[in-house]
Amino acid sequence: MAAQRLLVDVHSHVYLPRYASFLRSRTSAPRIFSRPNPNPLANGKSEERLLILDNEPSVGRPIGPQYWDREEKLKFMDRHGIDISIISSANPWLDFLPASTAHELARELNTDLETYCSTAPSLASAPSLKRLYGFGLLPLVTFASMTSLLDTIDQILTLPHLRGIIMGTKGVGRGLDDPALEPVWHVLAQSGLVVFLHPHYGVDGQAWGEQENGHVLPLALGFPFETTTAITRMILSGVFDRHPTLHVLLAHSGGTLPLLSSRLASCIAHDPIVASRLQHDARHYLGKLYFDAVAYGAEELGFVSDAIGRAGAFTNPNPNPSEGEGVVGHTANSRGVGLEVRRIVGSARMLFGTDHPFFPPLEETERWMSVVENLDAIDGVDGWGQEEKDAVRGGNALKLFGLS
Template sequence: MRAPTTPDPIHCKRSSSDSSHIINRADVSGKPLLSNLYDVSTKISFMDEHNIDISVLSLGNPWLDFLPAEGAAEIASMNEEMQDLCSCHPGRLFFFATLPITSSISSILSEIQQLKQYPLCRGIVLGYNDFGSGLDAPEVLPMLRGIADAGFPIFFHPNNGLPGEVFGPCCADYGQVLPVSLGFTTETMIAITRIFLAGIFDSIPELRVILSHAGGTLPFIAGRIEACIENFPTSSAGGSSDPRKTIWQVLKSNIYLDGVVFDGIPLRAAADAVDIDRLMFGTDHPLFPRTRKDGMYATIGTNRDATEACFGKGVDCDKVMSGNAARILNLK
């Protein structure tokens, strides 16, 4: 196994008989729908060109919060289609399923059970803001418990980032640099901290979470979170005398990180935060379009080089590049 990736966001190619949704939102800009976003043959070619044996596919953002409450059947069809798509490439493609987040909790739990029937499903992809008041809301607990009981990890990926006004009036002059570099990672940091403060990892100790972008800034801020809890107790995290898990314990027991950070310094911090056995190589394909002079997709080259520079070409590097993902996601 050369370098199985953590989930690459890609849409399955749908037949001409399938329905499609075109969402028009005046306040949201779009991007070209190129073949690398939906065509599985393009994905396989990309994998071959970059010596990647296995990829885990998932729905890319935006998520499915535009669907009506009765959209559960459509989500079920999408997951079935992902299973069929991956089965056409035995041993090479697995997938993270999605859930009917706008439907009733009973519909969500029913779909979780159905996913157990798909041999190529390796988890569930969720955004942070898909559930109205957030993933730390009490009404979301049954869904999280259902996912944990089914044995699936959750792959969390940001979507909305931060409000545009946070970046100031000149944000548009900087293109997508601020929203993608800071907005996404800060969204991840806030969301996972809310889940932690709500005591969800204490309530559901079996819950497994994979965080994109190495957890945002979590490896750097975890100590400050603990210090604030001890000095400013909350109703759910009551200071140093509370028998709760610490954020460090959660990092090493419930959380896994991808290594999409493009540099050895944050990669080392991520490994120290969760342990080397919980860190997985990621490509970030197809977000960044740039290729290097050698023809390699730039983010793969950068992340691979950072991994080798950080851990050397040995056992630890092999774990991050392939072994951890194969073990954690049962990629065989």
Template sequence: MANNVPSNTDDFDEPAAAPGIGRRSFMLGVPGALLAGASLASPSAGAATADASASDVHDDPVKIPSRPWKVAFEEHYMTSHFDSIVRKDTKVAARTGVYADLLDVDTKRIELMDRAGIQYAILSLNTPGIQGETDPAAAVSDARYANDELRRIVDRHPGRLGAFAALPMQDPAAAADELDRAVRELGFHAPLVNSFSNLHTENGVVYLDEPQYLPFWERVQALGVPLYLHPRNPVPSQQLMFRDHPELLAATWAYLVETSTHALRLITSGLFDRYPDLQICLGHLGESLPFMAWRVSAVYARHAHRVKLKHDLLTYLKTNFRYTTAGFFDTTATVEVMNFVGRDRVYFSTDYPWMDMVQGGQWLDNAELSDADRWRIGRMNAVELFKLKLAPTA
């Protein structure tokens, strides 16, 4: 899927306009807000680095730029049109000012990106997004509205903001068509789906491994884009384990359980045997799956005799999934995931505004990693995955 993009971004040519997009929208010139200064110092000789066997990339010398250079792509927004469904699903996780931060896609966000050293952020509609709509027809119209609105937002900040498509998964055929429009006409990088989708009622749900989604997945593979599988809270009928403990909902724990289970459903359905080129992005360092992979795979192999997969679960987690650091600013855990899947499949992100963008950027800047690993995770892996053409950073 990835292009052979040079590690020195000064070698990039000016990007051509995406199909159906005005040339101005994709002129990724160096913004005037980029900061000047000295390069970051190299880490100490004892810096933690992924095992050489975990990656195919050579450790060429890397000089980390001082100006914003990172790419982040679990970065959320909303508009007043979608305020009600966002508040309904995330109210227990709200912190002071988070909704104002979601609505601000201009001055404050760009200033924080500069402080965090982020050159380019790909925005996605905050959870549950379109997945929280119970009426399929409304989901279809809302997704189209959301994507047109996001196109106008990113056009205001060429070279700094990109877009993930919101999709009406309540209607698989319409979702496939909207994805095609978003990628081919609007120039979006990929879709983001907030786990399961409601259907007709609050407790009616559909998951992406169900048979009606096979034509949708065929379209995703044909377009050659990844899909970001993002969390949302379980529906009320599935929240009994959290009874009397609402503080354990959302990002504290419920998101992890919901999304890791959904990812395992995709694997065990045989989806990746049918469509082996599919790539799924998971945030929060894989919702615990890299750390539980050996046990889950070993026990599954003993008990799932009726399911015939071409590979063990470990293989799918290493070949069909990508992992971001969104909301997980922990060097030890990041290195563990790098050693599990290779550093080419680990990506920087912050989970803003639910997590502190500047804290995330400063963590990567100062993490005990080699500069080669920092550069791959912070920038080049995303450049290759999304075929980005970004302005020089130094």
């Protein structure tokens, strides 16, 4: 019973020491480099900065031990009352590497992350559990061989503290709707591993214009746009029709998919090219996905929960229409289930996260504002009772990652 009250962070990143060293050895993005610290209080000491993308605003961002040091992670967890974190490598993962290097480094980093987790302290209140679990990496890079991908999934399945994989949106160079990935989805669906889909590239930077807005536009908009595009392309390609047991967890509460899902369903129903392709109305698929609760607002979380909770109303009871007989969105009736029920049903697929070590406070504080906002948001959702809030804070994660 006590285990149901744990606080579990499913969105927590690390640059493992081996990876950070690798980034320090590079001379172009992604890289970690040193420069004189411009802060007068630094007394001329140098600072390390992380540059993820070429032409990144503000010449990247300052980086420190919280990005690689496990003790810093545990201190952060203690300070915020987080019992367990499911740790994932931060973007850009291995995306920029040639296939052979990516395969080797993926295997090494998976082993590193297993050690990072397995040698971590156990949870005092539930000693059978560790405080750290992880998402492994696959060598998802251009020209990756299927053998290397399947080999790495096999490796992850032998590492008991790795319970999923984190994945960007490029696949093997042509996105996640690439038919070449079919064997990967097949094996992942059978394995029970959770696929954490996370953005990195945003959208073409020209969209952000010429004014100086720091990292706001790529982070606040570009990241959610990228995730939304990737998952929509997966839906449109039929991945979830073919692999309904695939567990995909979407970063940042699914980006904008929940708010665009009815528009998406309508656009599909109005387009002769795709109207008859899918087994279900687009809104059905939200009920197959998982969403972190990293949206910074209670109204947002409540709505995401509604969009998940209504999915069943858009499930086609006869999912194999004859040729030319499309799934027509408006025949489904989301009104059949009341608001209260929808909102509770949806909560079962939402999971607390922090995005640590990103979004540090601008000034030293005991608790990070980004974490407080996400905890307050869960607490403030109208229509969620104590049971749903506890589930979103930890219970759902314990189930999804098989931690009990």
